[in-house]
Amino acid sequence: MGVPGERRKENYRVFVLGAGSMAEAFIRGVTEERAVTPGHVRVINRSGGGRLEELRDMYGISPAQSLAEAAQSDLVVLSVKPADMATALDQVRPYLNGQLLMSFAAGVTRAWITDQVNGRAHVIRAMPNLPVAVLAGATAVTFGPDIADGERQHVLYLLEQIGKVVELPESLMDAATAFSGSGPGFVCYFLEAMENAAVELGIPAETARALLLQTVVGTAKSLEYWGLTPAELRKRVTSPGGTTHAGVTAMQTGDLNGVVTEALRAAADRSAEMGRQYRA
Numbered sequence: 001m002g003v004p005g006e007r008r009k010e011n012y013r014v015f016v017l018g019a020g021s022m023a024e025a026f027i028r029g030v031t032e033e034r035a036v037t038p039g040h041v042r043v044i045n046r047s048g049g050g051r052l053e054e055l056r057d058m059y060g061i062s063p064a065q066s067l068a069e070a071a072q073s074d075l076v077v078l079s080v081k082p083a084d085m086a087t088a089l090d091q092v093r094p095y096l097n098g099q100l101l102m103s104f105a106a107g108v109t110r111a112w113i114t115d116q117v118n119g120r121a122h123v124i125r126a127m128p129n130l131p132v133a134v135l136a137g138a139t140a141v142t143f144g145p146d147i148a149d150g151e152r153q154h155v156l157y158l159l160e161q162i163g164k165v166v167e168l169p170e171s172l173m174d175a176a177t178a179f180s181g182s183g184p185g186f187v188c189y190f191l192e193a194m195e196n197a198a199v200e201l202g203i204p205a206e207t208a209r210a211l212l213l214q215t216v217v218g219t220a221k222s223l224e225y226w227g228l229t230p231a232e233l234r235k236r237v238t239s240p241g242g243t244t245h246a247g248v249t250a251m252q253t254g255d256l257n258g259v260v261t262e263a264l265r266a267a268a269d270r271s272a273e274m275g276r277q278y279r280a
């Protein structure tokens with residue numbers, strides 16, 4: 001990763017199209033440790049007004065007066081819903097002149113975006129997840145061969161400000177969307193089931209939740225600290241004939257593995273389908 005700041009580029013200008021929760025997480029991440037100078041970040045949405053002023057007051061960035069300001073940026077971040085991509089790309093196209101253009105939209109391919117902007121930008125497709133809001137996200141990202149290594153490294157550095165980042169070939173982006181993009185929802189669904197089960201066993205819901213949260217955080221920290229795989233840690237805490245063994249055996253009987261594989265496949269298929277659906 002190197003020394004923070006070493007990969008920082010002076011005078012790097014970012015134009016953010018969209019001012020929702022994902023845009024805010026990105027803005028917070030890159031401005032908090034000054035990976036980008038707040039005054040060099042411009043942001044625009046459709047409705048203008050209060051939301052842009054709120055972002056200005058919180059992060060010191062500047063609301064853009066018009067999309068034309070994208071022309072002066074090094075990186076344009078597209079943080080609009082997949083359904084709004086076609087219109088947003090149409091509107092910003094005249095102001096693209098070879099900048100980097102990074103999209104956060106599920107399912108929408110680099111090739112399609114490049115086509116929509118008539119090749120006037122170098123397109124990056126990234127898939128962050130909800131915990132970027134607390135700078136603890138997991139982002140999968142894919143670059144094309146048209147992007148120089150220095151530019152690529154710098155974008156990786158910017159994304160590292162909102163959490164962990166992995167680079168993947170684009171063919172795996174729908175799978176990554178299912179896995180890490182939807183991951184927080186899946187983990188929460190499992191936790192919900194754990195909480196319901198704890199209540200069934202007589203533990204009050206609030207107490208169950210406190211134990212649950214600490215169990216999740218503690219397990220994640222242990223995995224990271226010891227550098228173990230989940231299977232290794234599970235085996236470490238599973239004594240033959242013990243309580244974990246009894247519980248895991250019940251999960252195997254119910255084919256938890258099969259259910260999870262099915263769930264991820266459904267989410268990946270949906271990501272690909274959304275990409276097709278929103279192409280105008």
Ligand SMILES: NC(=O)c1ccc[n+]([C@@H]2O[C@H](COP(=O)([O-])OP(=O)(O)OC[C@H]3O[C@@H](n4cnc5c(N)ncnc54)[C@H](OP(=O)(O)O)[C@@H]3O)[C@@H](O)[C@H]2O)c1
Pocket residue numbers: 017018019020021022023044045046047048078079080081082084087088091104105106127128129130181
């Ligand atoms: N939130 C997540 O956890 C998450 C996770 C992974 C990926 N993503 C992706 O990140 C993107 C943004 O998500 P979000 O949750 O931040 O969405 P959001 O809260 O709905 O925000 C979307 C923003 O886009 C603006 N917008 C739409 N069309 C526009 C246009 N033509 N010109 C200018 N601004 C336009 C909207 O402006 P107005 O409000 O003025 O209409 C709004 O500020 C989506 O593609 C989403 O799939 C989100």
